[in-house]
Amino acid sequence: xxxxxxxxxxxxxxxxxxxxxxxxxxxxxxxxxxxxxxxxxxxxxxxxxxxxxxxxxxxxxxxxxxxxxxxxxxxxxxxxxxxxxxxxxxxxxxxxxxxxxxxxxxxxxxxxxxxxxxxxxxxxxxxxxxxxxxxxxxxxxxxxxxxxxxxxxxxxxxxxxxxxxxxxxxxxx
Amino acid sequence: xxxxxxxxxxxxxxxxxxxxxxxxxxxxxxxxxxxxxxxxxxxxxxxxxxxxxxxxxxxxxxxxxxxxxxxxxxxxxxxxxxxxxxxxxxxxxxxxxxxxxxxxxxxx
Numbered sequence: 001x002x003x004x005x006x007x008x009x010x011x012x013x014x015x016x017x018x019x020x021x022x023x024x025x026x027x028x029x030x031x032x033x034x035x036x037x038x039x040x041x042x043x044x045x046x047x048x049x050x051x052x053x054x055x056x057x058x059x060x061x062x063x064x065x066x067x068x069x070x071x072x073x074x075x076x077x078x079x080x081x082x083x084x085x086x087x088x089x090x091x092x093x094x095x096x097x098x099x100x101x102x103x104x105x106x107x108x109x110x111x112x113x114x115x116x117x118x119x120x121x122x123x124x125x126x127x128x129x130x131x132x133x134x135x136x137x138x139x140x141x142x143x144x145x146x147x148x149x150x151x152x153x154x155x156x157x158x159x160x161x162x163x164x165x166x167x168x169x170x171x172x173x
Numbered sequence: 174x175x176x177x178x179x180x181x182x183x184x185x186x187x188x189x190x191x192x193x194x195x196x197x198x199x200x201x202x203x204x205x206x207x208x209x210x211x212x213x214x215x216x217x218x219x220x221x222x223x224x225x226x227x228x229x230x231x232x233x234x235x236x237x238x239x240x241x242x243x244x245x246x247x248x249x250x251x252x253x254x255x256x257x258x259x260x261x262x263x264x265x266x267x268x269x270x271x272x273x274x275x276x277x278x279x280x281x
Contacts, residue, residue: 040253046245065183072179104190130198147253151260 054117106138
């Protein structure tokens, strides 16, 4: 076995700014993972039942606001440089825009056709076929766009997952 | 402070999208707001009811998790996995092509 040489340089000290970036990366990773799991469960209506589906949808809506807020800098930066960027970055931006539109309309229409969650809160709405159809169509579109959205960043996901797997508290990874 | 500023911007964007959706609903006559008048059920609603009665669409009366009914969950996971695999494969192939082209250009 090769033992590490005793004369090796000590690891550089972790600066406060680096630590902040690491914490932010961890937050992004776990929030995104949570969103993906919640979305998958919410889409599987037969598994969750109506009440869980609706409450998960509402929770997903709130979590998505946080997700979008955390990545708002990327939105501004990419939108500003949209025409100067390469084809891939423009494609990612377009997928994200479509996902924002469809997910917002899906959650909004889901709230408007709610059968359990809203009545539990004392709010009653009469669901129209328009919102029901909107919910079905946008839900199908999100099922296509969500995995595409996640897979477009698979290198980042794999990289962070590897670092997190090797991460120990107190170590700078 | 920065987070709050960004959150405000996000909420505004979401509000604009929802507003446009409501306008669309209003323009197409399906506002979803109870105006006290009972309308005849739409064709889609009647078809949906027929499917429920025929057992094509399953509706459960209970509202908790149904751990035995994992078919839906497995189907969702499968669709997500297949689509993600397609995107990752295309991305990998494109990257490899680009690298090969760059290497060939550097050699020539």
